[in-house]
Amino acid sequence: MEKRNNNTDSLVPASVSFRQLAAMLGKAPVEAEQQGELPTAATAEREAFERLLAEWSRSGQRLLAALGNGGPATTEGRSPRQLIALGALQAHLALALQAHAGASGPNPD
Secondary structure, three states: OOOOOHHHHOOOOOOOOHHHHHHHHHHOOOOOOOOOOOOHHHHHHHHHHHHHHHHHHHHHHHHHHHHHHOOHHHHOOOOHHHHHHHHHHHHHHHHHHHHHHHHOOOOOO
8 A cells, every 4th residue: 555645635624614715715826827928829829819700700790780681682582491591590690799799708717
């Protein structure tokens, strides 16, 4: 059998109260990502991704507005199946834009 290291066992408390846990969290060091110390390659990649999401959001909102108008450009010359498919696209696009808004909102952590 292995010998237990009594040194590490003494550092781990048997129980921790919420107040003690909150105090420990307050003393914990902030992670590098939260301090804005991402490596430059990751920062550039993230900025490119954010620009791509912003472009997608703008074009998605324009498409959603065009689909919402229901004018002749969206309905003329289309079969009932195509109109149903456009309705499904409209619903999914609206949900996707809501998800994007939720994902790009303020970070609660």
